[in-house]
Amino acid sequence: MSSSIAKKEIKKAPTSFPVRRMDYEFFATPKYWCNNDPAFTHYFTGLSALFPEGESYFVRSVRALRPQIKSNPALDRDIGAFIGQEAMHSKEHHAFHVSAQQYGLDPQSLEKATGVILTTIEKIFPKKWNLLVTVGLEHYTAVLVVEMMETIHNLISDQTIKNLWLWHSIEETEHKAVAYDMYEHLYGKGLDAYIPRVTLFTFSMVLVTLFSNVYQFVLMSRDGQLLNLKSWLKFTAFSASEYRKIIPKLMTYYRRDFHPNQTDETLLVAATKKRINLDTITRKLN
Template sequence: MSMSAVKEKSKQKMPASFPVRRMDYEFQDMPKYWCNNESTFTHYFTGLSTLFPEGESYFVRSVRALRENIKNNPQLDRDIGAFIGQEAMHSKEHHAFHVSAQQYGLDPESLEKATGIILKAIERTFPKKWNLLVTVGLEHYTAVLVVEMMKNVNQLMTDKTIRDLWLWHSVEETEHKAVAYDMYEYLYGRGLDAYIPRVAIFTFSLVLITLISNTYQFVLMSRDRQLLNLKSWAKFAGFTLQAYRKLVPQFFSYYRFDFHPNDTDESEIVAQTKVKIGLAPEQSTFIH
């Protein structure tokens, strides 16, 4: 057998660092207000959820656009394949949740479509490197949020299926949190010319996702005729202030010159979360 054939065979056997899981949640029996029994909480997280189907499809396209350039790094290539598989499942399951949420007449699917319009405009405008950087930055943003989801926020979710959706998604976001970053670093290095666009595009992405998610919450509150529910807004404001005291310093760690997603270790909370939602032992993986 030739040396190239041996290398190819070895590459085919090399597993990704994390699995792709197929989930098929059923949301038909969800209550109207499934987060803290409050309209503000429920509509915030529903609005955030409507970013995922189109957002994660955009992430997949951004890494696929440059994947050919990392083919000589077999482990990273396998991890990118698993990243694509996980993100595709997240898009599928959050879309199924939005379809079921139509029963309350709030039309979250329309917000999915709006997200798609915005992201496709960005994709057409930005070069491939910048589109990858939007993905890198928002993967960090998400990786920070999901730790808080696994530790605390899931306890506010009164519907088990929706709670499990968010916790499964959180586990997988943690598993693949470094893939897009490692791809960027492999392609463009760690020098100043890689750092400056990295933090510039992150700033843009952070502002964009904050504006969109807050706008979507207001839209859903308005459609639900809850916009003037001041008591619910006050509860949500208290929750937000408390959460962001913890989250903001972690978001801003991305601005360190020597930042890497694996600077933090979430293996303990991930293991606990897997037990909580009943992920089989053979589906478990390490956080690398």
């Protein structure tokens, strides 16, 4: 086989997962679409407000180091698919936030605040650290989306918003190892790679926990629900139960031998795809 033919075959080789072009329409979205409750709804809307700018930051962090990955064509192709998926997540969550304007909640302002914070971090941190923030937050989302696919989606009353979260969850699971594999390819598995990995993960967890909770308070305040103790108590009980499940999973990141693919969500993803009929609406972007 000639080298030119080999190069063409490498170029045409598929990625490990598809990029799906979604275009959700958020018509008549109920005000309290999660558990018919303000605290629940505003927590997940606040979390969603981190995604458009957060996913864009992830894309920039991997693009900054992508030229050094060209020696690994398979990983480079998956990085391209990772970028495509994350771009679609940004687009669709932004569209959801635009729809929430009808209730005067203005989650777009929270998007902008997230952008300012991440742009500042990006300027201060070296490329390696920005990649590590992405790696850490990818683990965080990979853990959270399992809970979304298993149980939390049952709390969402609006089908379009449920589809948004479940589609996003599927794709986060599909590409959960890409940024980590990129980091390991570039920096190895030694102690000099491990120490910054866990240090930046700790930083990232503090950051995402702080801002997701601050955004929930802001949205509750804008909705005039800040003193709704019944709603807060219901959400506190729910979050305590969820944290008991997710904290041990998050802590696996501190193991020296950690890798995202040590957990297998194949059956859960397959069931979730069937639940939202995803396979019939999938179109690859080439």
